[in-house]
Amino acid sequence: MTEPRSWSRRSAAFTGETHLLVSPGPRADSPLVVLCHGMGETPDREILRWPAVAALPAHVVAPAGPYPHEVRSPRGVRIGHAWYLYDGGAEPFKRSLDRAVSWLHDLLATLETAHGWQPRERTLVGFSQGAYFGYVAALGEPRPFRRLVAVAGRLKEEFVTLDPARAFEVETLILHGKNDTAVSPDAGRRSADALHAAGYRATLRVFAGAHRVTPECDAAAADWLARAWGPCGA
Numbered sequence: 001m002t003e004p005r006s007w008s009r010r011s012a013a014f015t016g017e018t019h020l021l022v023s024p025g026p027r028a029d030s031p032l033v034v035l036c037h038g039m040g041e042t043p044d045r046e047i048l049r050w051p052a053v054a055a056l057p058a059h060v061v062a063p064a065g066p067y068p069h070e071v072r073s074p075r076g077v078r079i080g081h082a083w084y085l086y087d088g089g090a091e092p093f094k095r096s097l098d099r100a101v102s103w104l105h106d107l108l109a110t111l112e113t114a115h116g117w118q119p120r121e122r123t124l125v126g127f128s129q130g131a132y133f134g135y136v137a138a139l140g141e142p143r144p145f146r147r148l149v150a151v152a153g154r155l156k157e158e159f160v161t162l163d164p165a166r167a168f169e170v171e172t173l174i175l176h177g178k179n180d181t182a183v184s185p186d187a188g189r190r191s192a193d194a195l196h197a198a199g200y201r202a203t204l205r206v207f208a209g210a211h212r213v214t215p216e217c218d219a220a221a222a223d224w225l226a227r228a229w230g231p232c233g234a
Helices: 043-049 090-115 129-139 164-169 185-197 215-233
Strands: 008-013 017-023 032-036 059-063 067-073 076-082 122-127 147-151 171-177 201-207
Touching (some): 017 090, 032 043, 032 090, 032 129, 043 059, 090 129, 122 129, 147 215, 171 215, 185 201
Parallel strands (some): 032 122, 122 147, 147 171, 171 201
Antiparallel strands (some): 017 059
């Protein structure tokens, strides 16, 4: 898109009040991109990480994760958001994750109906916790997403069934910082290996940097999507 994006803020109910940022694409059938932030983050911060992706001719939606998350720092306390709850146990983790996935699917269906969007395909772009969430949202059931960009996350195979017969349905770009100490780059490699073993198309790229979305990550994701969509992406 050549014009700067404008964003509108919407409310979305879940366990409490959350919100999302919405920026329509140029056409009703433009692709849809969903930006999923990391733990304790917000949509307002997330859209700043992805200027190249946000410049693509697509509908872009940046939701706040449905669970409130208290973030403490020397500057004080703020309330961010999360995509799931984790206390060390598998069951609360899986239950809250499944609820968030269902919530996101319903949210997108409501948005598309309200705006008259008919996206030719959908992509989920997730960073950190948003990437963990994205693997389940994109590779679980149902499968509304054609593409997944996972940055600094990991595929939790115990929560996702990789069916080789359906490997053609989702293509994944895995991006990771080689100096990431929060989520090891080996997690990205293992995720790519698991997808390849099941016949899924997955590309792994490791960049200089730590646990963050670098400009190189943003550019790589935008280029990957632009090539996939081709000249009809607009």
